[in-house]
Amino acid sequence: MTTMTLGRTGVPTKYLPVLVTGCLLVAMFVVGGIRYEGFASGQVILNVFIDNAFLLVVAVGMTFVILTGGIDLSVGSVVALSTMISASLMAGPGWPPYLVIPLVLVIGSGLGLVMGYIVHAFDIQPFVVTLAGMFLARGLCYTIGTDSIPIEDPTFTAFAQDRIDLFADLWISPSVLIAALVVLGAVYVLHYTRLGRSIYATGGSEQSALLMGLPVGRTKITVYTISGFCSALGGVLLSFYMLSGYGLHAVGMELDAIAAVVIGGTLLTGGSGFLLGTVLGVLVLGLIQTIISFEGTLSSWWTKIFIGLLLFVFILLQRVFSARSRR
């Protein structure tokens, strides 16, 4: 019973959720293309990537954590902290970006490492530990400053406003390129390294993974570190996008990231899911926003309503699939 026949073609059960998300995305694009003029262009898709590159990077980190059966609520705050540190160091002492960016990445990874260590060593639920991390990082933003700090460093702004031209008038921002590299790297790690397989095994059954002699503790610490790194990198990309640092940036982004991962078909209990699903999940979220902006009259809160409905549908779908594959 490894395959369930869909019509005539056999699709392995494990790819079904990703397939459903993919179909949804295509359907949304087709509907949008029929309804709105100028919607069905390549640049609209690319804009979704450009506007959501930071979310994509954050969601990649979240996917690692969720695959082990954990959760990371601190990502939004770490994103905000990263924008704040970048902006303040460039504005105040006038540090150059090539010093600031690595520093921010180290701080983000360090925060993840500490949270991961606490989760593992004291055997505390990740929800609680990262909740503490979330408050801590958000609070630290305000010790740096309560107002928005603009970024005026010439190298930084130049890079942020750079366009990479593709063929036929299509373009992307450097952030998209970075996000794409992160995605490819993450796919490689998840599917072609021992760390990646240990992540899946830990999510499948932590007890079994331990008895099979896998380094479960190290794996758990590593995924939170990766998530911390991705959040910090997401923060840097967000500062490219916003050109400012602010303690109120990325409020609730952890929930967007979790939503993207779940819509992408990854099980919150861990052990099952694909990074491609997360990419599609982020695209679905982005496309909802695009459709609502094309509609023009709808309030942006409709985005939340659609995300809410989609989440319900996907959670039910997962339930149906897992119930069926158990037979």
Add this chain to the structure above:
Amino acid sequence: MALPAPVLTMSGIGKQFPGVKALDGVDLRLLPGEVHALMGENGAGKSTLIKVLTGVYPADAGTIELDGRAVAFGTPLEAQQGGISTVYQEVNLCTNLSVAENVCIGREPRRRGRIDWKRMRARAAELLSRLELSLDVSAPLSSYSLAIQQMVAIARAIDIDARVLILDEPTSSLDADEVEQLFRVMRRLKEEGIAILFVSHFLDQIYEISDRMTILRNGRLVGEFLTRELPQVELVAKMIGQELAALERLHGEAKVFDRPLVEARGLGRQGAIEPFTLTIHEGEVVGLAGLLGSGRTEIARLLFGADHAGAGELAIGGTPASLRTPRTAMTHRIAFCSENRKTDGLIPDLTVRENIILALQATRGWTRPVPREQQDELVGRYVKALKINPPNPELLVGNLSGGNQQKVVLARWLILEPRLLILDEPTRGIDVGAKTEIQRLVVELSDGGMAVLFISAELEEVLRLSHKVGVLRDRRLVAELPNDDRLTTDVLLETIASGGASNGAAGNGAASGADDVMANGGRDS
């Protein structure tokens, strides 16, 4: 003939858990190229000893020597690297991963740091073919049965260059052919010079495969014996610490049953069990025999309301009833001890007392808590009656051995004084002593007027206890045989194998085929 030097020597091992002395001065030595059986009742400390050896628990006292060097494994990983592989009683694999990965994870073949999936699948397939298995190694493990998963676990264990292979009850979920297959593999590994530590409750298997055995009782060492020099009766006596009266056929006279308690007519559920007709009388023990997955558990679940019947009708005590939920079944005083006590039955983090009182409290509702004195009194009585060991109701159930956990589940339902008690594999993974106690209990309960539906994979046990036996095959109740002198395990096996068709030929005059079962059920009611 001089003995070769032992690969592994454990001496004076002690281990203390809160409130329980699990091991006390236990010695064990394993010789290369030998199958060594570790024997003892439930709670004798077998599992604990294995966990100490493999680094799951640290030992409180004693030393472990591997090849003459003192070792202390802090984690299962260190033990594996030291050459000690273990296949645990519960299959400890990741069912979300593919078969190949389950065999190879942690030591995947790699090329320039990258996992070489092709080579990994080839290696897994090759290892499995050593066990005479051919599987789709890229399929997820969850798509295979428990028995196959067990074999995959063994394939994993021998992939590591194991010098010591520990098999902790590997046969409890395997059928006869699969056991034979496993034994072939064990003999081959033995010839390669691997020392095998084997734990099983099936004495026949022990005598078939093992060369030497170490017996434990209550966490202490009884002694080490050569298997061929120790008769089975003496082994059992040493395990339980007293002479064992032969397990006689427990039911003497055939009783007359005239008060039907539960009557199922054409009860069935799509995809689970085909419509069946079965009558259970007061004071009657009805056995269900059949292979794993033949629909035994499904019948039990229907009668308990755990699954909803798609067809047919059910009468309890003569009045039609619809069991939509287990709760309704409980109000009809039907109790169900499930097959899987770990996942469906017990809450390991609660104490023995809390676990036992659970069902009683549930029937009363949370607004009327059971007074503490009444709890203590009831629990104390059942702990004593069922000989739950250690007899301390405030211990966490998770710390008890398998047989004692089973008794706790039993006690929980007995407290409700059910009219129908459904026991699904109550004696699986339980030692001889506890098994006899549970069997005696069933007889006593039925003599007291309770109806019992008894499900077991062991035909002797079904035969010994039941007044009549329902035989299942391919999710269908194929025959209902009265348990008289002519009914033997051979006849049962024959019926299971032939699907009831050749019963007439076997000459026991029993009902055969679904139509006859209907007729039989009709006559009973």
